[in-house]
Amino acid sequence: MSDYVGKTPGSKELYERAEKVLPAGVSYGIRDITPYPFYVDHAKGVKLTDVDGNIYTDYWVGHGALILGHAPDKVMDAVSKQIGRGTHFGFSHGLEVELAERLVEMVPSVEMIRYTNSGTEANMYASRLARAYTGRMGMAKIEGGWHGGYDSLHVGVHEPFDIPESAGLNPKVVEDTLVIPFNNQEAAREAAKGEKLACIVVEPVLGAGGLITPEPDYLEGLREICDETGTLLIFDEVITGFRLGPSCAQGFYGVTPDITILGKIMGGGFPIGAFCGRREIFERLDHRKYPKMEERAFHGGTFTGNPISMIAGITTLDILKDGKVYRKMDGMGEKVRTGLEDIADRSSLDATITGVASGFAIHFQKGTPKNIRDVAKNDKEKARAYYAHMLSRNIAYVSPSLPHCFTAEPHTNEDIDEYLVATEDFFKTYRE
Ligand SMILES: Cc1ncc(COP(=O)(O)O)c(C=O)c1O
Structure with missing residues (x-):
């Protein structure tokens, strides 16, 4: 996280002001990030640029609302x-x-x-x-x-x-x-x-x-x-x-x-x-x-x-309407789910991938969850460590304790490859 703090002084300053006027410093609790959120200056496609000029690839895409990405x-x-x-x-x-x-x-x-x-x-x-x-x-x-x-x-x-x-x-x-x-x-x-x-x-x-x-x-x-x-x-x-x-x-x-x-x-x-x-x-x-x-x-x-x-x-x-957008986007979803499953299979860390079409989620646990009681077995500490790791690689999503993400029309094969490489690095380097 020291890297994050080092590269986000403008966000830190905004957060200090935000804490005085917004409860928890945010407009919605789920947007809170430890140690503080990055503050978006502008966004286009699936790239968010924060007030310090850092660029993040977005897998949250406006709470899942922005199927065509930002500002199509x-x-x-x-x-x-x-x-x-x-x-x-x-x-x-x-x-x-x-x-x-x-x-x-x-x-x-x-x-x-x-x-x-x-x-x-x-x-x-x-x-x-x-x-x-x-x-x-x-x-x-x-x-x-x-x-x-x-x-x-x-x-x-x-x-x-x-x-x-x-x-x-x-x-x-x-x-x-x-x-x-x-x-x-x-x-x-x-x-x-x-x-x-x-x-x-x-x-x-x-x-x-x-x-x-x-x-x-x-x-x-x-x-x-x-x-x-x-x-x-x-x-x-x-x-x-x-x-x-x-x-x-x-x-x-x-x-x-x-x-x-x-x-x-x-x-x-x-x-x-x-x-x-x-x-x-x-x-x-x-x-x-x-x-x-x-x-x-x-x-x-x-x-x-x-x-x-x-x-x-x-x-x-x-x-x-004509469904063409879905062919590309769902293909990205499939690519990321398959890639994540592969990484999980090769790793000693327990992880299960869920989702459909352009949605994917990672559960740090054994077995496929069928309901929320199963989901609750997810190792939240591992999930939070994964979140911090992905953020340090400029990959953004919500939520830290349960990664659930969306691909949008502008995501490219390169974006997905980058996501998978960052994930693989986490799986290789994480120590209990
Ligand atoms: C399935 C579902 N229903 C309802 C809502 C609430 O929608 P809103 O946040 O627009 O009030 C959400 C928000 O994420 C949702 O995921």
């Missing part, structure tokens, strides 16, 4: 044009319709859409809609599943999984949320018994929980359980949406949910979220069809459907 020319051009025409109308406009039409065309479950400004908000409004539509209050979520900080879903995310995830969470609010293990149909069936659940909320691939993929018939099983019990199946595709292909994870795995949560990639690098799905369910948001307040699910917000996020989303989806 086509998106920037479209956004620049829109800025001159107005950034926030507060009235209806054509771009919100255009983006919605693309989502209907591309994503199997989608007939109607409402926009939000984040994935957290989208989950919040979708949960409420599911409760309004079914008239049931119970919800089930997956242990280790991350849906943002919305109270009802902010349970069972981190070890030890059975204590409050945050101070200030009202226990009454989470009383109706059941936490069930990933890749376990029996637990889902048991939870849905008695027709008390409004919905089961699941990330088709456990994202922040270590990029754990579903076992072959898991998602189909959830679909069946939901159909049998009148429970709505909600796929939180904030990470997988447009990362697993133009039709999202639901197209990739061939299972259609009732409600889909989107965010990140669909905003083309600008703040966004959306909840979308079957017309009959979404009509519950229509104040003309449901004029009585107690029958209608509320949704709204000052910046919803803002023209900047809309045009950035439209431009991005138009680039992604």
